[in-house]
Amino acid sequence: MLDWEKIFATRSARMRASEIRELLKLLEQPDIISFAGGIPDPALFPAEDFKAAYADIMSGPQVGAALQYSVSEGFLPLREWLRGEMAKIGIECGTENIFIVSGSQQGLDYLGKLFLSPGDTALVNWPTYLGALQAFNAYEPNYDQLTPNGNRTPASYLETAAAKGGRPKFAYLSVDFANPTGETVDFEGRKKVLELAEELDIAVIEDAAYQSLRFDGTPVPPILSLEIAQKGGIDETRTIYCGSFSKTLAPGLRVGWVVANSAVIRKLVLMKQAADLHSSTINQMAIAHVAARGFDAQVAKIKAAYSARRDAMLAALSRYMPEGTSWTKPEGGMFIWITLPEGADGADLLAKAIVQEKIAFVPGKAFYADGSGANHIRLSFSCANEATIEEGIKRLGRLVSSEMKAAA
Template sequence: MLAWNHVFASRASRMRASEIRELLKLLDQPDIISFAGGIPDPKLFPAEAFKQAYAETLNGGEAMAALQYSVSEGYAPLRQWLQQEMGRIGIECEPDNIFITSGSQQALDYLGKLFLSPDDTALVTWPTYLGALQAFNAYEPHYDQLGFANRTPESYRSLAQSRGGDVKFAYLSSDFANPTGQTVSLEERERVLSLARELDIPVIEDAAYQHLRFEGAPLSSILALDIARSGTIEETRTIYCGSFSKTLAPGLRVGYVVAAKPVIQKLVLMKQAADLHSSTINQMAIAHVAERHFQAQIEKIRTTYMARRDAMLDALSRHMPVGARWTKPEGGMFIWVTLPDGVDGADLLQNAISMEKVAFVPGQAFFADKSGTNTLRLSYSCANETAIEEGIARLGRLVKRHTQNAA
């Protein structure tokens, strides 16, 4: 029998199972109240609209094209719709600035592959999206904490060089971030752009949740701010990653990248080598549904998720012990809880599942340095208000017991 480990590439040692993907298996257990999966509620998917879109595509003149190979850049009408949508939020671009991916997760993988050599440094927030760490890990980088104050460009550069590489990019989720639910302020966005200019690196803006704002004034995306500074998208350094997974349907795996053409051209070459193109028929279906139903769908999911966020914030205020604190997001799917000192999120999860039948994601998974042991992520997207009240009550009882034991 082949001893596989000695033939695996060195990057294989950096691959780890996603704690979140493992926890998703709990969703099939009817006695578990799960706040673990950061996934949209399937009851809110525009299923009838997609049935119509697929029927029209397969029964009409597009059928042969829908089932055929296609261009690597993506389905032209979908890119044209995205061009209009980007213009609506201040990102003036052309279809050639837009590249369709198999979900935004593929975009992160491609960008890690494009920029990172072994021992280079990626700047990420503490905590950050676990899927980004998984995508970047394969390319063997180091990580440094992307802060918004008290760090000079030279401090980032010197640390990266001492590790044997260079700073290659800054990655952050700008609106209602996974896992914290927090939004990067306008001042912080400008500061990131200034830091990137000093370091001469790109900024990867993860905008997966941008459309899920419940309240407050929308903030300009980092790419829009970059265009305002530079005058044109071709002079910018920001790479905008978007997705239809949180708005229309994740199962179709349709995401997109908006950036200057030199970046798009490299990503197209990667696509050609990896999987040729994203599913043609799925892109067509997304284009049909987006053109006809996008704004109505956004309003529907915003209304539902806002009610669930409010229910969870209210329940946390009544059931959590003194010493616990949490974020109050203006949108998205997540609330980030910092537990009282001495309470470990991973230990809490074991008892939460076995004793209280409630699930969440321990926060440590979202830290590149594996800190944050006393934190956890709660998602309210798939639980109704009744389940939220009961689940948070159970969780609060358990946190109180762990707090007393830690004292």
């Protein structure tokens, strides 16, 4: 029998099952209160709108086109709608700057593929979106730390990278209510990331998956919009913006988008032609149909529900979590990030949480490229109602308190 490990590519060594993901699979029991998920609440999907969209498409003159192969760039009316949305947040561009992908996860995979040769360096936050690390891992990079404010010491940094034989290629960051922290990079931080990218002469990948889900506070302009304002046009920029319909309309259709200067978009289109030809034609049409008729109303509905849940979770955390713990106060999104005392281990805590308190969350370590961050946990408030949140956080507070007493 063939010894597969002998013929797999070297990159396959970095494709490993996540222990956490395997553990969480076991949690789909109704008596567990789970804050682990990080997925949108299906009760809030615009199901009637999608039903009407598929019915219209399948009854209309475009039915043949909906079922047929289509162009790798993406469905033009959807890209035209996105051009209007992008303009509203300061990203003036043409449809030739907008590329449709099968979810923004695919955008991250393609960007890793476009930029990373083995040994190249990707700058990421500690912690960062786990899915980005997984996507980039396939291209065998090194990681180095991008601080939340973009600060680094480029000269010494470049020496280190050169000594390792690689070259920094991009800084990746999630800018609004990031997964896992819920934090937003402020205006100054965004400018500093751009400055760093200029100094290092690298690209910026701006993951804006949660951007529409701001509940309160003041919107911060996208890095790409700052750069367009500085440079005078999108084709002069180094920032690549990744958007998603998964958190606003529905993830099951797998539709997201990338906005960038046309040199990058042209390469991504060639890459997609070779990798999966194009994203589902009918789903792109359905997204365009629903977005054009009710995107803002749908976003308002989700924000109302999620912000009430965030409020409930923050209130419960204040009530039940012991001294010595802290947490973020996100202005949107789906996540709150808890910092436990030094020495605490989120993975150990999860094992006890499941058995003793029947609650679940994600231990923080998985989000760190260097494997640090054990004393953090991620909570998602997107899929639980307020009463469940109250009960779940009460249990979490009880467990953390008793663990801290035991450790003292």
